[in-house]
Amino acid sequence: xxxxxxxxxxxxxxxxxxxxxxxxxxxxxxxxxxxxxxxxxxxxxxxxxxxxxxxxxxxxxxxxxxxxxxxxxxxxxxxxxxxxxxxxxxxxxxxxxxxxxxxxxxxxxxxxxxxxxxxxxxxxxxxxxxxxxxxxxxxxxxxxxxxxxxxxxxxxxxxxxxxxxxxxxxxxxxxxxxxxxxxxxxxxxxxxxxxxxxxxxxxxxxxxxxxxxxxxxxxxxxxxxxxxxxxxxxxxxxxxxxxxxxxxx
Numbered sequence: 001x002x003x004x005x006x007x008x009x010x011x012x013x014x015x016x017x018x019x020x021x022x023x024x025x026x027x028x029x030x031x032x033x034x035x036x037x038x039x040x041x042x043x044x045x046x047x048x049x050x051x052x053x054x055x056x057x058x059x060x061x062x063x064x065x066x067x068x069x070x071x072x073x074x075x076x077x078x079x080x081x082x083x084x085x086x087x088x089x090x091x092x093x094x095x096x097x098x099x100x101x102x103x104x105x106x107x108x109x110x111x112x113x114x115x116x117x118x119x120x121x122x123x124x125x126x127x128x129x130x131x132x133x134x135x136x137x138x139x140x141x142x143x144x145x146x147x148x149x150x151x152x153x154x155x156x157x158x159x160x161x162x163x164x165x166x167x168x169x170x171x172x173x174x175x176x177x178x179x180x181x182x183x184x185x186x187x188x189x190x191x192x193x194x195x196x197x198x199x200x201x202x203x204x205x206x207x208x209x210x211x212x213x214x215x216x217x218x219x220x221x222x223x224x225x226x227x228x229x230x231x232x233x234x235x236x237x238x239x240x241x242x243x244x245x246x247x248x249x
Contacts, residue, residue, distance in 0.1 A: 005105030013129035037096030
């Protein structure tokens, strides 16, 4: 699963841009997810609906199951934990999260003057929704219009990356995950520098349906303990391909 972000001023057309890119990617056969930051809203649920009434009564989580889709209303999540809902997806498009999203992104604005304050070291493209004829680039960052769906979709596919865990452990040689991501975008590092992501390729710990980041030492320790325990059991291969443990309380 790879992520790509879209940020910019309010009412600049971010959702419209994301909608067009999502449709393009889906038509190409990709499985696409979407995360939006509704930072100015206290609640997402509509007042007066059954689920909001149950929220007011104290129910911390509410699930609604309909014929074609389901909805889960729950406590706020950190962005990195929200990614755990998208196992098996090709791309997750992230709208907003200007400060907490760590990854390549496009700035969406009506005009270049509105975009400048949002451009940073993670910006790989600019979409101007107030014009159909954007001009070239800004500080070597390509500029597109709403009509350039194919070009923007290609930019997303080229630059989207596995999400970094946000631990800021420094084991990659950079002080923060943002520093590593910035270096990746500049071509000075690769996603393989993240030792935590390497550990996740071997061991994944999931608690209450949320993945818990592990450093390589802890991941290796957990892996070795499980293999040693499992291999001592009768009828179990000495080198199993996959081990799954579920603990219910």
